[in-house]
Amino acid sequence: xxxxxxxxxxxxxxxxxxxxxxxxxxxxxxxxxxxxxxxxxxxxxxxxxxxxxxxxxxxxxxxxxxxxxxxxxxxxxxxxxxxxxxxxxxxxxxxxxxxxxxxxxxxxxxxxxxxxxxxxxxxxxxxxxxxxxxxxxxxxxxxxxxxxxxxxxxxxxxxxxxxxxxxxxxxxxxxxxxxxxxxxxxxxxxxxxxxxxxxxxxxxxxxxxxxxxxxxxxxxxxxxxxxxxxxxxxxxxxxxxxxxxxxxxxxxxxxxxxxxxxxxxxxxxxxxxxxxxxxxx
Amino acid sequence: xxxxxxxxxxxxxxxxxxxxxxxxxxxxxxxxxxxxxxxxxxxxxxxxxxxxxxxxxxxxxxxxxxxxxxxxxxxxxxxxxxxxxxxxxxxxxxxxxxxxxxxxxxxxxxxxxxxxxxxxxxxxxxxxxxxxxxxxxxxxxxxxxxxxxxxxxxxxxxxxxxxxxxxxxxxxxxxxxxxxxxxxxxxxxxxxxxxxxxxxxxxxxxxxxxxxxxxxxxxxxxxxxxxxxxxxxxxxxxxxxxxxxxxxxxxxxxxxxxxxxxxxxxxxxxxxxxxxxxxxxxxxxxxxxxxxxxxxxxxxxxxx
Numbered sequence: 001x002x003x004x005x006x007x008x009x010x011x012x013x014x015x016x017x018x019x020x021x022x023x024x025x026x027x028x029x030x031x032x033x034x035x036x037x038x039x040x041x042x043x044x045x046x047x048x049x050x051x052x053x054x055x056x057x058x059x060x061x062x063x064x065x066x067x068x069x070x071x072x073x074x075x076x077x078x079x080x081x082x083x084x085x086x087x088x089x090x091x092x093x094x095x096x097x098x099x100x101x102x103x104x105x106x107x108x109x110x111x112x113x114x115x116x117x118x119x120x121x122x123x124x125x126x127x128x129x130x131x132x133x134x135x136x137x138x139x140x141x142x143x144x145x146x147x148x149x150x151x152x153x154x155x156x157x158x159x160x161x162x163x164x165x166x167x168x169x170x171x172x173x174x175x176x177x178x179x180x181x182x183x184x185x186x187x188x189x190x191x192x193x194x195x196x197x198x199x200x201x202x203x204x205x206x207x208x209x210x211x212x213x214x215x216x217x218x219x220x221x222x223x224x225x226x227x228x229x230x231x232x233x234x235x236x237x238x239x240x241x242x243x244x245x246x247x248x249x250x251x252x253x254x255x256x257x258x259x260x261x262x263x264x265x266x267x268x269x270x271x272x273x274x275x276x277x278x279x280x281x
Numbered sequence: 282x283x284x285x286x287x288x289x290x291x292x293x294x295x296x297x298x299x300x301x302x303x304x305x306x307x308x309x310x311x312x313x314x315x316x317x318x319x320x321x322x323x324x325x326x327x328x329x330x331x332x333x334x335x336x337x338x339x340x341x342x343x344x345x346x347x348x349x350x351x352x353x354x355x356x357x358x359x360x361x362x363x364x365x366x367x368x369x370x371x372x373x374x375x376x377x378x379x380x381x382x383x384x385x386x387x388x389x390x391x392x393x394x395x396x397x398x399x400x401x402x403x404x405x406x407x408x409x410x411x412x413x414x415x416x417x418x419x420x421x422x423x424x425x426x427x428x429x430x431x432x433x434x435x436x437x438x439x440x441x442x443x444x445x446x447x448x449x450x451x452x453x454x455x456x457x458x459x460x461x462x463x464x465x466x467x468x469x470x471x472x473x474x475x476x477x478x479x480x481x482x483x484x485x486x487x488x489x490x491x492x493x494x495x496x497x498x499x500x501x502x503x504x505x506x507x508x509x510x511x512x513x514x515x516x517x518x519x520x521x522x523x524x525x526x527x528x529x530x531x532x533x534x535x536x537x538x539x540x541x542x543x544x545x546x547x548x549x550x551x552x553x554x555x556x557x558x559x560x561x562x563x564x565x566x567x568x569x570x571x572x573x574x575x576x577x578x579x580x581x582x583x584x585x
Contacts, residue, residue: 009379009380012380013380013382016374016380016382017382019370020371020382020388023367023371023392024388024391024392026450027391027392027394027395027450027454028391028394030395030403030406030407030410030450031394031395031398033406033410033416034402034406045416046414046419048416048419048420048423049416049419049420092298092299092302095295095296095298095299096295096296096298096299098295099291099292099293099294099295099296100292100295100296102292102295103288103289103290103291103292103295104289104292105289105290105292105293108292108296111296111300117567118303118307119504120503120504120507120563120566120567120570121507121559121562121563121566122507122510122511122558122559122562122563123307123311124511124513124534125314125511125533125534125537125555125556125558125559125562126310126311126313126314126555126559127310127537127555128314128317128537128541128548128551128552128555129309129310129311129312129313129314129315129316129317129552129555130306130310130313130314131541131548132313132317132322132548133309133310133313148302148306149302149306149307151298151299151301151302151306152299152300152302152303152306152307157299177288183288183291183294183295184294187295208397211399212397212398212399212400212401214399214400214401214513214514215513215514215534219538219541229399230399230401230402230514233399233401233402233405233518234401234405234518236405237405237408237518245409248405248409249406249409252402252405252406255399255402256398256399256402256403259397259398259399260394260397262397263394263397267390267393270393270397271386271389271390271393271458274393274455274458274459274462275458275459275461275462
């Protein structure tokens with residue numbers, strides 16, 4: 001009896017592991033091919049598939065530049081937007097969530113419910129009204145229209161509130177008050193330092209979302225030198241690059257690799273962060 | 282006590298930037314979209330007028346709009362269901378005490394990775410993998426599976442399948458992590474008690490696991506629905522940006538974008554598409570949330 005139970009477990013283990021291996025291959029192959037092909041010449045790519053890198057990275061890069069694709073510029077644009085968006089989303093997310101967690105003011109329950117509802121509403125679909133409003137304000141083709149809305153990022157507040165709920169220590173706030181700190185001072189000097197790990201997790205998510213955001217930039221930004229990476233990626237499908245596969249893959253890889261690096265450095269924060277938003281409420 | 286009340290007024294100060302930001306960048310654009318949807322406004326001309334429900338009448342008379350809505354629902358459902366099946370399997374295996382799988386953290390980390398990939402880059406990648414001279418054709422022809430290369434980009438069924446696959450590929454890892462978190466939060470003593478009572482594996486899953494992870498299931502369902510109804514990057518960049526071949530991957534947002542980006546820039550008509558889909562999605566999402574949630578959440582709410 002015992003042994004059959006054990007062999008049963010061993011057999012199911014083998015089956016499960018094989019399934020997992022297949023799934024890993026499916027998960028990684030597209031990304032790996034993308035990276036490898038960025039280092040192969042167009043001729044090599046057309047001759048067949050290889051999973052080993054080649055040595056044409058630099059020449060592919062030169063082809064990209066010669067076709068007028070300003071990758072460094074796009075990179076810089078994306079970094080600028082993503083960093084500013086992240087800082088704003090994290091700071092104001094924390095500020096709002098702290099207001100809700102630390103104070104008992106009238107309407108705070110309503111406000112928080114509204115924020116939860118906002119998470120469930122497809123705000124992107126109001127982009128036309130947003131675009132027309134921004135053009136009235138003279139903010140189209142400006143990064144402000146991409147960055148400033150993150151002041152009111154419902155997702156960030158939602159996450160920040162879950163986090164603050166779990167680390168909130170009322171005594172520290174009271175102690176701060178006795179020491180004569182202002183309310184904003186307590187938030188800046190006592191709460192934010194304690195909340196650093198949560199802010200970091202929030203920051204990674206905000207950064208990745210801003211980095212990958214194609215649609216809003218696509219609608220709002222029109223001048224070529226302000227293009228972000230996802231917008232440059234979109235131009236790679238054009239006729240100019242028709243048969244420059246190596247260069248195309250390099251352009252794609254350049255937009256994906258930074259995120260992969262961030263992921264491998266901080267995957268622990270990311271994986272824990274995903275569960276946090278949903279499980280507690 | 283009095284002092285406490287004075288402190289509490291500061292709460293308004295802390296939430297004020299959010300509320301102001303929301304009014305400017307969130308609420309007003311929605312109101313503006315609603316107003317625009319009743320006008321014939323375009324980007325090219327400065328004169329416009331209110332035309333009542335004309336935009337909406339045009340929409341529902343337009344088979345493209347109906348196709349876009351049906352497509353979006355189908356594309357979402359076709360990736361959501363397999364995503365849940367695989368995620369459930371993985372979450373059950375990863376949390377199973379008898380299997381005791383090694384390296385759960387590593388598997389999970391790998392499966393989540395595609396979620397962080399730039400959707401537009403992923404779509405462009407698959408576009409070139411499946412292009413006529415692309416690697417997929419090469420392999421299939423050289424290995425003798427196909428007599429000659431197929432123009433995948435012009436095959437509706439294959440393009441739809443690809444959109445579904447990419448969506449699935451990007452999201453099953455995230456769903457697995459959420460389900461696992463919910464499952465590991467369940468107290469083992471519940472299962473022990475059930476075991477003593479002679480419950481089988483399937484019974485335990487149905488009577489203990491499912492009801493207890495219901496809030497997370499609702500969260501996954503609602504967020505996936507809301508994301509799915511706004512699907513744009515992948516179907517837009519996979520083919521020509523018009524939902525080709527034959528409107529087979531034309532989604533709501535692509536439809537909206539095409540009206541916005543038409544030669545005249547008909548923002549009135551584009552707003553009406555946005556508004557209808559916005560209302561449809563919000564109503565369904567909120568219904569799912571409140572109908573399924575309420576009973577379960579009552580005691581927790583009373584506590585606060």
